Amino acid sequence: MFGTPTSLIWLTLGAFAIGTEGFMIAGLLPALARDLNVGLAPAGHLVTAFSLAYAIGAPIIAVLTARLERRRLLAVAMSGFAFANLLAALAPDYATLLTARLLLALSAASFMPAASGYAAALGGPERRGRALSMVTNGLSLAIVAGVPLGVLVGEGFGWRANFFVVAGLAALSLLGILAGLPRQPAGTTASPGGRLALAKRRDVLLVLATSVLTVAATFTIYTYLGVFLADVAGVGPQGLALVLLVFGLASAAGTRLGGDAADRWGARPTVIVGGGLALLAYLVLSLGPGLGPTSAMPVLLPAILLWGLASWGLMTAQQARLVALAPALAPVSLSLNSSAIYLGSATGAAAGALIVADGVAEHLGWVAAGFALSALLPLLADEGTRWVEVDAFGEDGGGRGRRSALRNG
Structure with a gap:
């Protein structure tokens, strides 16, 4: 219940x-x-x-x-x-x-x-x-x-x-x-072999790869959003606070919408749509530098709104995908996803640092778009393959380890 x-x-x-x-x-x-x-x-x-x-x-x-x-x-x-x-x-x-x-x-x-x-x-x-x-x-x-x-x-x-x-x-x-x-x-408690098998499963690795690359795209820009907006649109501290508020509100709405969409239409379609919308947002952000400081914000602000909405909604659906793949091992799979998120944030921040160090903060959007496009590739790799869990990971009541296998559905 x-x-x-x-x-x-x-x-x-x-x-x-x-x-x-x-x-x-x-x-x-x-x-x-x-x-x-x-x-x-x-x-x-x-x-x-x-x-x-x-x-x-x-x-x-x-x-x-x-x-x-x-x-x-x-x-x-x-x-x-x-x-x-x-x-x-x-x-x-x-x-x-x-x-x-x-x-x-x-x-x-x-x-x-x-x-x-x-x-x-x-x-x-x-x-x-x-x-x-x-x-x-x-x-x-x-x-x-x-x-x-x-x-x-x-x-x-x-x-x-x-x-x-x-x-x-x-x-x-x-x-x-x-x-x-x-x-x-x-x-259900997984046996050590079952835990290792979960971490090696192709379907789980594909989901985790999407998480890493999606978060890398987000933190490439978010970590240096103040520098980006100052260079591209001349936005100061007060304007940045407003932009962060807009991004945060969009993220909160996206989190709820992503959960509802995963329940209604399925987690994988939700991730595909969210990933595509996030990619679109990064491409629009990449075009901002060519508009000039006066005209940039009317274009960038809706893109930032879409970015927050799509990226956070996508991550909620990612959690639902992992839980569905191995319900009995949800804490283990979700902990792997948490590690993937932090690996992605470190990757994105490091990539953004290299761009900012070169004095070309206006290129951050293109790097984020590259990560976002790469995040869709694991989803395409999994297209047409339906992974069916034949048996649950774990140990039975007598302590005997049970085998789990996957087959194409």
Whole structure:
């Protein structure tokens, strides 16, 4: 039975806290560097360390916690996240803050896949996409509200105040999880061989490849959106804040629409449509530099709206695709997707850095379009092939490992 929306709000709040902390850090780097007496490059390593710890930790943690009852796992993860924010807020030096960021990453890597798996199981096959979108909505809402508010709080009260605020949000989410979520058993536990087989499955790898390339396209521009808009359209800080608000609102709407579309028309068609629309948005952004500063924004703003709508809606459908491929191993497959997302964000940011370093920020749209086009190729490679799960991964009641095979449908 699908749980009430209220029962999933606490997971949305937890995702909002995690998204706010993750996205706001980039805007705090100059203040962090000055206060801790380090350069901008070491301060930037706080972002790199978080991404790598999350990408590597998510699948490992999913394996280690596979037998834990789901509500307990969510509570432990959110407790660790709240504590790590307090540690960051009180950090006396760079090493302590780096340690806090690593703990934040591992806590987030424990919470997000488990929250998505919990929501998917609670929603059932009929409303799986909608349930997943409620969790993902927390991340998109972080872009809408958390990031702009984080900048304002940092400017008014210092960067440490942001970590105190996020710790409070995490504590509220923890209380809601303990009081408002029903217990959920761990479900079928995969054998080590079954887990390895899942990671090697061609259909799973194709879905993950789409996730990596889609997120790489997004972060190629998003990481340097301020530089891009300043060079192309002469947009200043206040204009950038408005653009980020528009992007965040579009992302939130896309998350919900993507879940609904996956339930109604299927996850794969939703990804194809979303990928095509995102590619169109990047191509329009690429044409902006030729319009001149005066005429660029009326063209770029609708493209940015479409970009946020399509890219976030696509990622919700991607989660639904993975869950459908191996429902019993949803926490493992979703943790792999989380790693793919962070690998994609690192790839996109690195690619964007190379473009910006060459002084040609106006070319960011073309690079993003290349990633977006590449993201559609795994979908085309899978066309005409229907993968049917013959047997479920896992162990039977007697502890004997069961074999899973795939065949063309």
